[in-house]
Structures are given as C-alpha cells and as structure tokens.
Amino acid sequence: MNAVIDISKSLKRAREAKGLSQRTLADLSGVPQSHISKIESGGVDLRISSLVEIALALDMELKLVPRKGLxxxxxxxxxxxxxxxxxxxxxxxxxxxxxxxxxxxxxxxxxxxxxxxxxxxxxxxxxxxxxxxxxxxxxxxxxxxxxxxxxxxxxxxxxxxxxxxxxxxxxxxxxxxxxxxxxxxxxxxxxxxx
Amino acid sequence: MNAVIDISKSLKRAREAKGLSQRTLADLSGVPQSHISKIESGGVDLRISSLVEIALALDMELKLVPRKGLxxxxxxxxxxxxxxxxxxxxxxxxxxxxxxxxxxxxxxxxxxxxxxxxxxxxxxxxxxxxxxxxxxxxxxxxxxxxxxxxxxxxxxxxxxxxxxxxxxxxxxxxxxxxxxxxxxxxxxxxxxxx
DNA sequence: ATCAATGATCTACAATAATGCATCAAAAAA
DNA sequence: TTTTTTGATGCATTATTGTAGATCATTGAT
Structure with missing residues (x-):
C-alpha cells in the first residue's frame, strides 16, 4: 500500500511543518495521540473519517483527482x-x-x-x-x-x-x-x- | 461526515461516467460488489486502502490538498x-x-x-x-x-x-x-x- | 540534578470494515 | 414473454480500527 504510506507521510510532514506535537494534533483532531503515532508510521489502514478529521486539523482536504489532472x-x-x-x-x-x-x-x-x-x-x-x-x-x-x-x-x-x-x-x-x-x-x- | 459522503458520491459519479456496473468495478478493483454498493450509498466508513483500490480502477488518485490550494x-x-x-x-x-x-x-x-x-x-x-x-x-x-x-x-x-x-x-x-x-x-x- | 515534552508502545474492549456468498426486486435486453 | 443485468440487502465470520488510558525511553529545558 504505497498510497497509504504516502498519505501517512503527508500527514506527518504537514504536522511537523506546522510545528505541532502529536498530542496537540490529537487535541485538535479528536484522534488519540497513540493512534496518530501509529498512523504516521503507517501502522494502521485508516478510515476515511479519521483521515478527514486529521487533515482538517492540518488545514488540508482529501480529494479524488482524475489521473489526467494529477x-x-x-x-x-x-x-x-x-x-x-x-x-x-x-x-x-x-x-x-x-x-x-x-x-x-x-x-x-x-x-x-x-x-x-x-x-x-x-x-x-x-x-x-x-x-x-x-x-x-x-x-x-x-x-x-x-x-x-x-x-x-x-x-x-x-x-x-x-x-x-x-x-x-x-x-x-x-x-x-x-x-x-x-x-x-x-x-x-x-x-x-x- | 460530509466529506465521507462527498467521496462516496465522487466514486459513484466516476463509475457511472465510465459506464461501468458495480460488478465490473468489483472485478477491476478487487472489492466485492455488495461492498461497492454500500460504499456508494455512504453506508460504510471506508479504509484508505479500499478507497485507493477503487479509485485506481476508476483512473483516480487520492490526494491531500492544502486548504490554500483547494x-x-x-x-x-x-x-x-x-x-x-x-x-x-x-x-x-x-x-x-x-x-x-x-x-x-x-x-x-x-x-x-x-x-x-x-x-x-x-x-x-x-x-x-x-x-x-x-x-x-x-x-x-x-x-x-x-x-x-x-x-x-x-x-x-x-x-x-x-x-x-x-x-x-x-x-x-x-x-x-x-x-x-x-x-x-x-x-x-x-x-x-x- | 529534576522535570517536562515527545513519540512510541502496550492493554482490553467495542464497533465496524471487509469478505464471499446468496438472494431479491426492478429494469433492461432478448 | 423469458432471461439477463443491475444495485441493494442479508448473513456469518474474521480482522482491524479506534478508544482511553497508562507507561516507557529519549531529549530538551530548567
């Protein structure tokens, strides 16, 4: 699941870019810190709802992009x-x-x-x-x-x-x-x- | 979960635009037809890996987009x-x-x-x-x-x-x-x- | 030195996705 | 008319996520 790993990395990068700790992100997103740790390391295959909440807290949004527009x-x-x-x-x-x-x-x-x-x-x-x-x-x-x-x-x-x-x-x-x-x-x- | 519903709708729209049946998409993506039906109706909170496989079969890719670029x-x-x-x-x-x-x-x-x-x-x-x-x-x-x-x-x-x-x-x-x-x-x- | 912050890891449990069939009702095709 | 296709629904089972704590090891701050 390369795409899943890519998403995990994007999340981690975005969090770091904002200078947030996992605990702060946990507070902002409602997803527990221990889970965020697993998510960032690619250890879980996240549900969309969880991904969307974390992304929201990182000022990001999930989109489906046609290959031609990629x-x-x-x-x-x-x-x-x-x-x-x-x-x-x-x-x-x-x-x-x-x-x-x-x-x-x-x-x-x-x-x-x-x-x-x-x-x-x-x-x-x-x-x-x-x-x-x-x-x-x-x-x-x-x-x-x-x-x-x-x-x-x-x-x-x-x-x-x-x-x-x-x-x-x-x-x-x-x-x-x-x-x-x-x-x-x-x-x-x-x-x-x- | 409006964002989750949006994703479901995007998937359905894309499938219909390609003129595929759910069964054909099931064959292409490896996700069972019964599940695709539930997914399209927003009945399940999909895992990333499943979403990515379906998107792939529909010539789409999942991206995290910064709000400023949205x-x-x-x-x-x-x-x-x-x-x-x-x-x-x-x-x-x-x-x-x-x-x-x-x-x-x-x-x-x-x-x-x-x-x-x-x-x-x-x-x-x-x-x-x-x-x-x-x-x-x-x-x-x-x-x-x-x-x-x-x-x-x-x-x-x-x-x-x-x-x-x-x-x-x-x-x-x-x-x-x-x-x-x-x-x-x-x-x-x-x-x-x- | 101690304390605080950080990310990683563990535990137990409940909820749910995912799977593979089967089947149904309705629509479309023959 | 019958047959086929389509999407929706049901069932039973397994695997996994998600939760809420707690704790650890390491690093940084005081």
Missing amino acids: SAVNSIIRSTQAKAQSKSMLDVMAKLQRAADQLNTALAGDRGVAQLRSRINELSRISLPPESEGKLKALAKQLQKLITGKTEVSSLQTVLEEVNRLRNEAVHQRDSEPEGRWRSAYSLDGDDDA | SAVNSIIRSTQAKAQSKSMLDVMAKLQRAADQLNTALAGDRGVAQLRSRINELSRISLPPESEGKLKALAKQLQKLITGKTEVSSLQTVLEEVNRLRNEAVHQRDSEPEGRWRSAYSLDGDDDA
Missing part, C-alpha cells in the same frame, strides 16, 4: 507548500538579522559581533534548504540570549561557527544539487495570499 | 471531468449523425428519415446537459438497428419523438437554468489531451 494538482500542492515554507523561512531569517543588529548595537565595537552580523547578512543572501529552518530558529534564540545577557559572550564563537557551517552546507549542496527548487521558492517575494 | 485543485478537477464529458458527448453525437446519414442513404426519399436527420442535426447545435448522453447512445443504437433492418421502419416515429423530447428538455432547461456550465464545456473544441 500532474497539475501535484504541482499546485507543491507550490502551495513551497510558498508556506518560504514565507516561514523568510520570517526566521529576518528575525535572525534583527537579532544580529540588536546585538551589534548592544555590544558596539565588538569585532566578533560585527563579524557575526556580516556573516548573517551574507547567509541571508544565500538560498538555504528548507531543512535549515530549525537551525536558523535555534540561532535566533541564542542571539536573543546574548542580547539579554543570559549567556556568556564567549558563546559568540559557537554561534559564528554554526553560521559558517550552515553556509558551507548550503554552498556544498548547491554545488552538488541541480539548480534549485528551493532557490526559486526562497526568492519568491511578496506575500501573495489568495 | 480552489485551484477543485477547478482542475472540474475542468478535467468536463473535458472528458464533453469529448464523450461529442463522440456520441457524431455517431448519431453518422447513423442518420447512413439511414438517409439507405432509405433514400423517405420523408420521415429526412425529417429525423434534420432534427438530429438541429440537436447537435444545441448544448445538451451531460445527463443526455445515455439517451443519445440509445438513439444511435436504435438507428443502427434501422440501418441493418433489425427493427421495423415504423419505429422511426418513436425515435423522432425521442429526439424532439431531448430537444425540448434541453431548451426548457436552458431557459430555467443560469447560463450554462455545460454549454461552454460542450462547445469546447479540439481534443487537447495532455
């Missing part, structure tokens, strides 16, 4: 998801840049901070893969801690290293991947909510 | 179905016209046949609703019988009355329905298979 539909699904992803990524990157600016102001004259800010700006001009989003979030969080003085300035070096790592990974993947889907999605500007 | 997807589904329908309808109408031509040649000089042919040509210029397709098919079949001499020429009158009935129904529905979805679908020309 590629067009797949393309719409992909582009809708990419849009959501790229908006989210842009938000996180903007937050990271703001944090770097704030830190630079707070620790004016610190060469490490200036370097970090410069690197972050550089990073914002590179197309990053969707999986980087979590790491960017973590970096923003760490910068917030530096701004409020909750961590030692010595951790700046760790942050800088992580930024460099992200950059190197993106550059490396860009070299070895075909010209990028996420590049064009990431470069999409504006906010064309329908 | 209207675009619905529009593709509708237009794909309308294309299939209009092509099918054009085929049947062409067959009917050919049969009328053949009959006119075979029974040259018969006033009834000439009148019938004229009426059929007139009908082909009217936008007919999708549900007329079955009746058109039946008419074409009857004309074939007249050509081969398998029925009495006296049944010409019955055929003529049916053609008139179809015409009157279409005209009547056109008057009382908003300007037509099926008009534009029917008027689609060409054969733009992707």
Whole structure:
C-alpha cells in the first residue's frame, strides 16, 4: 500500500511543518495521540473519517483527482507548500538579522559581533534548504540570549561557527544539487495570499 | 461526515461516467460488489486502502490538498471531468449523425428519415446537459438497428419523438437554468489531451 | 540534578470494515 | 414473454480500527 504510506507521510510532514506535537494534533483532531503515532508510521489502514478529521486539523482536504489532472494538482500542492515554507523561512531569517543588529548595537565595537552580523547578512543572501529552518530558529534564540545577557559572550564563537557551517552546507549542496527548487521558492517575494 | 459522503458520491459519479456496473468495478478493483454498493450509498466508513483500490480502477488518485490550494485543485478537477464529458458527448453525437446519414442513404426519399436527420442535426447545435448522453447512445443504437433492418421502419416515429423530447428538455432547461456550465464545456473544441 | 515534552508502545474492549456468498426486486435486453 | 443485468440487502465470520488510558525511553529545558 504505497498510497497509504504516502498519505501517512503527508500527514506527518504537514504536522511537523506546522510545528505541532502529536498530542496537540490529537487535541485538535479528536484522534488519540497513540493512534496518530501509529498512523504516521503507517501502522494502521485508516478510515476515511479519521483521515478527514486529521487533515482538517492540518488545514488540508482529501480529494479524488482524475489521473489526467494529477500532474497539475501535484504541482499546485507543491507550490502551495513551497510558498508556506518560504514565507516561514523568510520570517526566521529576518528575525535572525534583527537579532544580529540588536546585538551589534548592544555590544558596539565588538569585532566578533560585527563579524557575526556580516556573516548573517551574507547567509541571508544565500538560498538555504528548507531543512535549515530549525537551525536558523535555534540561532535566533541564542542571539536573543546574548542580547539579554543570559549567556556568556564567549558563546559568540559557537554561534559564528554554526553560521559558517550552515553556509558551507548550503554552498556544498548547491554545488552538488541541480539548480534549485528551493532557490526559486526562497526568492519568491511578496506575500501573495489568495 | 460530509466529506465521507462527498467521496462516496465522487466514486459513484466516476463509475457511472465510465459506464461501468458495480460488478465490473468489483472485478477491476478487487472489492466485492455488495461492498461497492454500500460504499456508494455512504453506508460504510471506508479504509484508505479500499478507497485507493477503487479509485485506481476508476483512473483516480487520492490526494491531500492544502486548504490554500483547494480552489485551484477543485477547478482542475472540474475542468478535467468536463473535458472528458464533453469529448464523450461529442463522440456520441457524431455517431448519431453518422447513423442518420447512413439511414438517409439507405432509405433514400423517405420523408420521415429526412425529417429525423434534420432534427438530429438541429440537436447537435444545441448544448445538451451531460445527463443526455445515455439517451443519445440509445438513439444511435436504435438507428443502427434501422440501418441493418433489425427493427421495423415504423419505429422511426418513436425515435423522432425521442429526439424532439431531448430537444425540448434541453431548451426548457436552458431557459430555467443560469447560463450554462455545460454549454461552454460542450462547445469546447479540439481534443487537447495532455 | 529534576522535570517536562515527545513519540512510541502496550492493554482490553467495542464497533465496524471487509469478505464471499446468496438472494431479491426492478429494469433492461432478448 | 423469458432471461439477463443491475444495485441493494442479508448473513456469518474474521480482522482491524479506534478508544482511553497508562507507561516507557529519549531529549530538551530548567
């Protein structure tokens, strides 16, 4: 049942994309967490009613698509998801840049901070893969801690290293991947909510 | 479970559009006829695997669509179905016209046949609703019988009355329905298979 | 260090899907 | 007219989902 596995994966991906835990989704959908765990792992052959409730909670809907329309539909699904992803990524990157600016102001004259800010700006001009989003979030969080003085300035070096790592990974993947889907999605500007 | 009912209806509609009986679909899909009957009437809350097998046999696929992409997807589904329908309808109408031509040649000089042919040509210029397709098919079949001499020429009158009935129904529905979805679908020309 | 969150796994039970026949009533075909 | 086809319904049985808890192991946060 490849199609059943595909549906399971779609559900899991959508949940993760929304940053929901299984327990939260359980509350939203009315399907118990233990069952959601089994569903996501492809361990049960779900009934339509259960699928529809979970999908609803994930802002999705179940459709039967004629084969002839399938590629067009797949393309719409992909582009809708990419849009959501790229908006989210842009938000996180903007937050990271703001944090770097704030830190630079707070620790004016610190060469490490200036370097970090410069690197972050550089990073914002590179197309990053969707999986980087979590790491960017973590970096923003760490910068917030530096701004409020909750961590030692010595951790700046760790942050800088992580930024460099992200950059190197993106550059490396860009070299070895075909010209990028996420590049064009990431470069999409504006906010064309329908 | 409105969504579940919608899925059931989609399955039934698709089956009927392909002119399959439940027993034939049962053979194609591996799901027993008695179960298909229950499914189509919304009497069971189907498992994904069963749905996928039936959909496959009906040249359809199950997709999870993000809400933001839904209207675009619905529009593709509708237009794909309308294309299939209009092509099918054009085929049947062409067959009917050919049969009328053949009959006119075979029974040259018969006033009834000439009148019938004229009426059929007139009908082909009217936008007919999708549900007329079955009746058109039946008419074409009857004309074939007249050509081969398998029925009495006296049944010409019955055929003529049916053609008139179809015409009157279409005209009547056109008057009382908003300007037509099926008009534009029917008027689609060409054969733009992707 | 402890506590909280997370996903995975288990249990027992009730409800229901799914299956494979058979049959019926109505409609269609011969 | 009879026969065939069609969709609906019934039956008995098996397998599975779904539920509601509880708990575990791991990870992350404090």
